[in-house]
Amino acid sequence: MRVAVTNLTFGYDYRTVLKDVSFKLNSGDFLAIVGNNGSGKSTLIKCILGLNKVPQKRIFLDDVDITEFKNFRSIGYVPQKFDDFNYEFPITVNEILQVSRYNNISEDEKLELLDKIGILELQNENINELSGGELQRVFIVRSLMNNPKLLILDEPTVGVDKTNVEGFYKTVNELNKEGITIMLITHNINESKANFTHLLSIHNGEAVMKEITRGDDE
Amino acid sequence: MILAANEPFIFALFEYSFLRYALLTVIIMGFITPLIGSFVVIRRLSFIADTLSHFSLAGLSIGLFLINILGFTFISDPLYLAMIFSVIGALFIEILRGYYQNYKEISMPIVMSLGTALSALFISLSGGFNSSIYNYLFGSILTVGNKYLSVMAITTIITVFLLLIFYKEMVIISFDETYAKLIGIKVGRFQFISTIILALVVSLSLATVGVLLVASLMIIPVAAAMKVGKSFKNTIGISILFSELSVIGGLWLSYELDVASGATIVLINILILVLVVVFKNLFVSKRLKNTQSDIMTK
Numbered sequence: 001m002r003v004a005v006t007n008l009t010f011g012y013d014y015r016t017v018l019k020d021v022s023f024k025l026n027s028g029d030f031l032a033i034v035g036n037n038g039s040g041k042s043t044l045i046k047c048i049l050g051l052n053k054v055p056q057k058r059i060f061l062d063d064v065d066i067t068e069f070k071n072f073r074s075i076g077y078v079p080q081k082f083d084d085f086n087y088e089f090p091i092t093v094n095e096i097l098q099v100s101r102y103n104n105i106s107e108d109e110k111l112e113l114l115d116k117i118g119i120l121e122l123q124n125e126n127i128n129e130l131s132g133g134e135l136q137r138v139f140i141v142r143s144l145m146n147n148p149k150l151l152i153l154d155e156p157t158v159g160v161d162k163t164n165v166e167g168f169y170k171t172v173n174e175l176n177k178e179g180i181t182i183m184l185i186t187h188n189i190n191e192s193k194a195n196f197t198h199l200l201s202i203h204n205g206e207a208v209m210k211e212i213t214r215g216d217d218e
Numbered sequence: 219m220i221l222a223a224n225e226p227f228i229f230a231l232f233e234y235s236f237l238r239y240a241l242l243t244v245i246i247m248g249f250i251t252p253l254i255g256s257f258v259v260i261r262r263l264s265f266i267a268d269t270l271s272h273f274s275l276a277g278l279s280i281g282l283f284l285i286n287i288l289g290f291t292f293i294s295d296p297l298y299l300a301m302i303f304s305v306i307g308a309l310f311i312e313i314l315r316g317y318y319q320n321y322k323e324i325s326m327p328i329v330m331s332l333g334t335a336l337s338a339l340f341i342s343l344s345g346g347f348n349s350s351i352y353n354y355l356f357g358s359i360l361t362v363g364n365k366y367l368s369v370m371a372i373t374t375i376i377t378v379f380l381l382l383i384f385y386k387e388m389v390i391i392s393f394d395e396t397y398a399k400l401i402g403i404k405v406g407r408f409q410f411i412s413t414i415i416l417a418l419v420v421s422l423s424l425a426t427v428g429v430l431l432v433a434s435l436m437i438i439p440v441a442a443a444m445k446v447g448k449s450f451k452n453t454i455g456i457s458i459l460f461s462e463l464s465v466i467g468g469l470w471l472s473y474e475l476d477v478a479s480g481a482t483i484v485l486i487n488i489l490i491l492v493l494v495v496v497f498k499n500l501f502v503s504k505r506l507k508n509t510q511s512d513i514m515t516k
Contacts, residue, residue, distance in 0.1 A: 049400055072402045084396040089260045090447035091393065099389040102401065126448065146401075 001074065001149035001181045002026055003048065004060040010047055017043045019205040025198065027149075028179045032189045035202035041185045042080065044202065045152055048183070049077055061150070073102050076148030078139050078156040080185075087127045093138050094123045103146045110145065116171050117141050118164040133159045140168060144175070151175065153184045169194050227470045240359045240469060243367045244483075247426055247435070248465035250374045252443070252457035253381070254419055255436030257412065259444070260392040266413075267433035269311065269326045270304050270420040273333030275429045277303025277421070278354050279340035287344055296350075297366065297425065304421035307333060308413040357428035357480025359469060366425060373418050380415070384408065389450070426465070427480035438487040439464065442494040460490050 003025040010018040017040045025031055035041050046052040048059060050072055059066040061075075097110065105113075114120040119137045127135065136159055143151060151172070157165045173195050176182050184194060199210045231237050258264060280303075281296025293299065307329050314325030341351060381388060391398040391408050398405050423432045439461035440453075447453025468483030475482070 051396065051399060070402065072400055075400070077397075077400060079396070085394045086260050086262065086392065089256075089393070089444060089450070090453045091389075091450035092448075095389075095450045096393065099386040100397070100401075124449075142397075 002060075002062050003150065003181060003183070004063075005044075005048070006058060006060075008044075008047065008054060008058045010043060010052060010054060017205050018047070018207075021202075021205075021207040023198075023200055023207065023209040025181055025183070027181055028176065029197045030176050030182045030195055031184065031198045031200055032194070032196045033183060033185045033200045033202065034187070034189060039202040040205045040207075041202055042154055044207075045077075045154055045183070045185065049075065049152065073146055074149040076143035076146065076151040078136075078143045078153045080154040080156075080158065082135060082139065087135065090126045090128060092124050092126055093119065093130075096127060096138065097123075097142060097145060100142045101145050105145060105147060113141050113144055113171075116167055117144075118167050133161060133164070136160050137164060137168075144171070148175075148180060150181045150183070153182070155185050155187065227473050230473065236360065236363065237473070239364050239367050240362060241466070243362060243370055244359060244426060244465035244469050244479075245462065246367075246370050246374050247423060248462040249458055250370075250377060250419055251423060251435045252439040252461040253454060254377065254412075254416055255440045256443075256454050256457060257388060257392050258416065258436060259440045264433065264437050265323065265326045266311065266416065267420055267436045269330040269333070270307050270417050271424065271429045271432035272330045272337070273307030273310075274300040274304040274421040274424055275354065276333045276336035276340070277301070278424070278429075279337045279344065279351070282350060283340045283344045295365070297421070300354075300424055301418060301421040303333070304417035305414055308417035312410060312413055353428070353478075354424055355428045355430055356478040357424075357426050357431060357483070359426045359472065359479040362425045366422075370422050373415075373422060377415050377419070380411070388412070427483050428478065431480040431484045434484045434487060435461070435465075438484070438491055442487075442491040445494050445498050460487070460494075464490060 005024075006022050008018055008021045009016065021040075021044065023031075033041050033044070043052065047054050048061075048066070050066060050069065054066060056065055056067050061069050061071075093114075101110075111120065114123055117137045117140055119134060119141065122130065122134060122138070127138065130138065136156065140156055143153070153172070157168055160168065172182060172184075176195065182194075184196075189196065189199070196212050199212055201208050201210070225233075227237075231241065255267070258266060277299040278296045281293055281299035284290040284299075285293055285296060310329045310332070311325045314328060315322045318324045341347065387398070387403050387408055390401070391403060391405055395405060420432050420436075423435055427435050439457040442460050443453045443457035447456055464483050464486040467486045468479055471477075471482040471486070472479035
């Protein structure tokens with residue numbers, strides 16, 4: 001998916017969070033977004049996800065103005081925290097994945113995904129009995145289930161142990177090779193071992209885009 | 219209550235049609251209330267049932283005032299006004315929830331106090347408490363007839379039908395509203411429809427357990443099932459089982475002891491909850507003990 005952000009200024013009530021942010025991504029680009037806490041990274045992501053309402057002609061997804069964009073199911077998203085998820089009521093990993101499934105990936109593909117992310121054995125477990133890291137991996141699988149064209153990851157591997165982090169980035173790199181655009185908020189671009197093509201540094205709401213030659217990131 | 223228990227419940231069932239209606243009604247209610255209650259609990263809106271039942275009481279009081287004092291006999295049953303008021307209350311809640319985005323729960327006490335104030339006003343205007351108000355406060359399933367049963371059955375069929383069609387959407391919205399918005403589900407629309415259904419079921423439950431205890435019918439079986447459920451569907455199934463036990467048992471006790479059905483149903487519900495919590499704790503501590511002794515023997 002192509003993503004274009006042009007002169008985006010956004011804020012909440014009295015505070016301006018993003019100041020005149022512009023950048024462009026082509027299909028298959030892999031963007032790392034870095035910046036301090038409160039710099040505006042998550043706000044930018046929420047704008048692109050349509051969760052923050054932005055004016056017309058500021059964000060375009062596959063050349064469609066986001067105010068008219070309909071196909072949000074083609075965007076996979078892993079948030080930083082799951083405060084919004086009511087996980088104390090019993091529901092199994094399989095059940096939550098089942099209701100989140102919109103594009104017809106086969107049962108085998110689903111099992112393959114669970115295996116790749118290292119939670120195959122957890123599929124019949126109740127979500128309220130999982131650890132934070134395990135829960136995070138469930139949502140990583142969910143974000144990948146609907147064959148996303150754009151994958152947005154907000155520090156997705158915080159609390160996930162090293163082996164599974166590697167498995168996750170391996171999957172992300174593979175998806176990226178297939179042409180899926182990826183945007184990843186990260187604190188440590190070296191740790192992630194991902195094949196970034198672009199780096200967006202946000203500081204006090206102002207963003208600077210830099211291209212990275214593949215292979216430079218490790 | 220209208221009839222002293224001179225013969226056992228089971229024989230009386232064959233003899234009296236009103237008792238059969240009552241039994242069928244509680245069986246339907248025992249099914250639908252925890253089904254809806256589960257979604258209410260997940261969304262942390264347990265207080266909404268209480269709010270709506272108090273608002274329904276305003277409808278009932280106005281209904282009784284119109285029928286008994288002003289002689290509007292074309293209103294055959296004040297329960298219809300209770301249903302209308304419950305829906306109006308639900309609409310008020312939704313409007314206020316939209317208005318106070320970050321303090322959504324404010325809507326509940328506002329609507330609840332309006333409902334209670336209106337109830338107090340019209341009960342006073344109708345000459346204070348009488349037996350029909352008492353029945354609506356604490357439930358009197360034995361006085362409801364087949365007309366009520368059919369309204370209940372229709373509401374249940376519509377609810378189950380909608381739930382089967384929109385199962386995915388309802389589950390996603392309940393568990394993860396942000397994700398639901400993200401994948402383009404019209405969250406507001408679904409919430410609106412589910413609140414209306416909730417309002418109807420609340421007002422229909424009034425006759426069984428009464429205004430003051432409606433919420434318990436929706437919440438307590440779910441609260442107990444949550445502690446033992448192995449999955450989402452399993453938890454809902456268990457909550458329906460607990461609920462059926464309490465409504466059928468409650469109806470039987472209400473008949474045998476000649477007391478308000480709301481009291482017996484809710485007390486059985488609470489008993490089940492207590493048993494579940496006690497047995498679960500015993501089970502968990504026994505398992506931990508066994509694990510500990512296994513480690514020690516190794």
